[in-house]
Amino acid sequence: xxxxxxxxxxxxxxxxxxxxxxxxxxxxxxxxxxxxxxxxxxxxxxxxxxxxxxxxxxxxxxxxxxxxxxxxxxxxxxxxxxxxxxxxxxxxxxxxxxxxxxxxxxxxxxxxxxxxxxxxxxxxxxxxxxxxxxxxxxxxxxxxxxxxxxxxxxxxxxxxxxxxxxxxxxxxxxxxxxxxxxxxxxxxxxxxxxxxxxxxxxxxxxxxxxxxxxxxxxxxxxxxxxxxxxxxxxxxxxxxxxxxxxxxxxxxxxxxxxxxxxxxxxxxxxxxxxxxxxxxxxxxxxxxxxxxxxxxxxxxxxxxxxxxxxxxxxxx
Amino acid sequence: xxxxxxxxxxxxxxxxxxxxxxxxxxxxxxxxxxxxxxxxxxxxxxxxxxxxxxxxxxxxxxxxxxxxxxxxxxxxxxxxxxxxxxxxxxxxxxxxxxxxxxxxxxxxxxxxxxxxxxxxxxxxxxxxxxxxxxxxxxxxxxxxxxxxxxxxxxxxxxxxxxxxxxxxxxxxxxxxxxxxxxxxxxxxxxxxxxxxxxxxxxxxxxxxxxxxxxxxxxxxxxxxxxxxxxxxxxxxxxxxxxxxxxxxxxxxxxxxxxxxxxxxxxxxxxxxxxxxxxxxxxxxxxxxxxxxxxxxxxxxxxxxxxxxxxxxxxxx
DNA sequence: ATTTTCGATCAAGTTTTTCTTAACTGAAAT
DNA sequence: ATTTCAGTTAAGAAAAACTTGATCGAAAAT
Numbered sequence: 001x002x003x004x005x006x007x008x009x010x011x012x013x014x015x016x017x018x019x020x021x022x023x024x025x026x027x028x029x030x031x032x033x034x035x036x037x038x039x040x041x042x043x044x045x046x047x048x049x050x051x052x053x054x055x056x057x058x059x060x061x062x063x064x065x066x067x068x069x070x071x072x073x074x075x076x077x078x079x080x081x082x083x084x085x086x087x088x089x090x091x092x093x094x095x096x097x098x099x100x101x102x103x104x105x106x107x108x109x110x111x112x113x114x115x116x117x118x119x120x121x122x123x124x125x126x127x128x129x130x131x132x133x134x135x136x137x138x139x140x141x142x143x144x145x146x147x148x149x150x151x152x153x154x155x156x157x158x159x160x161x162x163x164x165x166x167x168x169x170x171x172x173x174x175x176x177x178x179x180x181x182x183x184x185x186x187x188x189x190x191x192x193x194x195x196x197x198x199x200x201x202x203x204x205x206x207x208x209x210x211x212x213x214x215x216x217x218x219x220x221x222x223x224x225x226x227x228x229x230x231x232x233x234x235x236x237x238x239x240x241x242x243x244x245x246x247x248x249x250x251x252x253x254x255x256x257x258x259x260x261x262x263x264x265x266x267x268x269x270x271x272x273x274x275x276x277x278x279x280x281x282x283x284x285x286x287x288x289x290x291x292x293x294x295x296x297x298x299x300x301x302x303x304x305x306x307x308x309x310x311x312x313x314x315x316x
Numbered sequence: 317x318x319x320x321x322x323x324x325x326x327x328x329x330x331x332x333x334x335x336x337x338x339x340x341x342x343x344x345x346x347x348x349x350x351x352x353x354x355x356x357x358x359x360x361x362x363x364x365x366x367x368x369x370x371x372x373x374x375x376x377x378x379x380x381x382x383x384x385x386x387x388x389x390x391x392x393x394x395x396x397x398x399x400x401x402x403x404x405x406x407x408x409x410x411x412x413x414x415x416x417x418x419x420x421x422x423x424x425x426x427x428x429x430x431x432x433x434x435x436x437x438x439x440x441x442x443x444x445x446x447x448x449x450x451x452x453x454x455x456x457x458x459x460x461x462x463x464x465x466x467x468x469x470x471x472x473x474x475x476x477x478x479x480x481x482x483x484x485x486x487x488x489x490x491x492x493x494x495x496x497x498x499x500x501x502x503x504x505x506x507x508x509x510x511x512x513x514x515x516x517x518x519x520x521x522x523x524x525x526x527x528x529x530x531x532x533x534x535x536x537x538x539x540x541x542x543x544x545x546x547x548x549x550x551x552x553x554x555x556x557x558x559x560x561x562x563x564x565x566x567x568x569x570x571x572x573x574x575x576x577x578x579x580x581x582x583x584x585x586x587x588x589x590x591x592x593x594x595x596x597x598x599x600x601x602x603x604x605x606x607x608x609x610x611x612x613x614x615x616x617x618x619x620x621x622x623x624x625x626x627x628x629x630x631x632x
Numbered sequence: 633a634t635t636t637t638c639g640a641t642c643a644a645g646t647t648t649t650t651c652t653t654a655a656c657t658g659a660a661a662t
Numbered sequence: 663a664t665t666t667c668a669g670t671t672a673a674g675a676a677a678a679a680c681t682t683g684a685t686c687g688a689a690a691a692t
Contacts, residue, residue: 042670376639637691
């Protein structure tokens, strides 16, 4: 296997040139003179035995060989630089990058993040609210808080306990609808954010849990769990909403959960980071703070009867 | 973003050392002295600001940082070397690497390959019979002949016409079973190699195509299309077999296809190679030979009535 | 218990690679 | 017609990578 790899500097020069389609810009990116870059490409072409660029009068374009090499080279260097920056990140104990979904961010994290920042002024926190799957090994993200049924292999992950749903409404509405039976006549808000689950929680499940046989036919539907709560706070109706999303509004009195019966789904949030990075100072600090905050609200639903959804018969 | 990438030579030295878990072996791989390699690792560690290896008395082990970097580095260099060798392959017009599934290889390609080798003594053919999906952009394979419903994006692909199924048997058996009705009493061989299709072809489909209402309840099943044909050649029974798999045995008289009715499935074989590599001499030669060979056998089933499976009603 | 061996390291000097400067080319833009 | 721009070339300078040969410390061998 002759020449498994050409000189790497030359290959990197080619990568930059192919990305910019310009030797001058590539030279600039690599902080060298155009002459040096030109020479590197020439070296690489000699190793290959064929041209990689066709030199036009005022531009360059890739040859056949160049088109084959360019994407692979770009990909290879991308991986190297991802790995390198992941390694460098390990040295850095002052910044922390966290990602979570938009709903949890809006309803749980955002209102509390200021508290964390106050308690840890040394940590430079950066936050990314997205549902996109992030690869902790490759992207510049330290911690992901994600909702799902199973914990991923090869990652440190810790479950967030108590994800269940219970009806919530404004205090004003609660005065009008005082029993589960009464709720059947209330305007209902339907949370569709868990519809990807094998057994999504529905209003009829909760009604059944409290011994009322009722399947709602109308209701305002939202696909984002935060919008469900926003609608309930606005007094639009009664929402069967998820605990993490309502806890703040319950604490602040904007919502009440008058019926101590909740249904528990088969999935939950998880705090996740790369295995063995859970002990880096800023990650450990965030983790401890995160679970301590959760602990603080544990008493709020004392006495609630939480019923796993699997124990509710599924008759449609 | 300071230091997007460390010196690449140092990174490559680290990669080799991490793979071998030994500086000496790594130095040997890279054809340098252990001293040089040791120095490279030291350079890399200085760039990082932390140790990558823990030096034990007679061995080395990765530190936390090393464990983070190693897999990404290995992956990155692997991609680079794949891309480089793919590009080098372009320069080489004397070797040709082809992959196809075991069935097509056994029943179609293998008997004909000698002919190709004779006609092109200058081409150094290497062959790989596997069902594993190969990435033509990354692996050392020029041509893949694969069965499927759709042609892949970003690849040159050309369909192999006429993939359909018809009953075949030995001439001896054909004397005993002379009509489609008679076949219902013959021992049947069932080809399960197409069971992954949305509408797999079954015996009852063929019977329906010839106007016989019969759903076989017994039959010997094979998951490999070549074994189906082997069983038929051995006289085990009547097989509803695929054209490409039987053509050779039909030509040589080991099998006959007495009923000129065939059912066509929604998938076919395709000749595939990287876009724009279809004109490299050895690939063009193989393609031309391949489709010429197919053309040679076109007349054999003249007069056959080929019915698309979608036109046969699907009542179970 | 001593000696040997092995893998890693260090220091000094050498080779090779890589870079810069500065002059050059030729087509496109003005 | 002149300027400008992108790339090239050549020669020398700087930096990187490598080798040699000595050193070190613990494991393996005796």
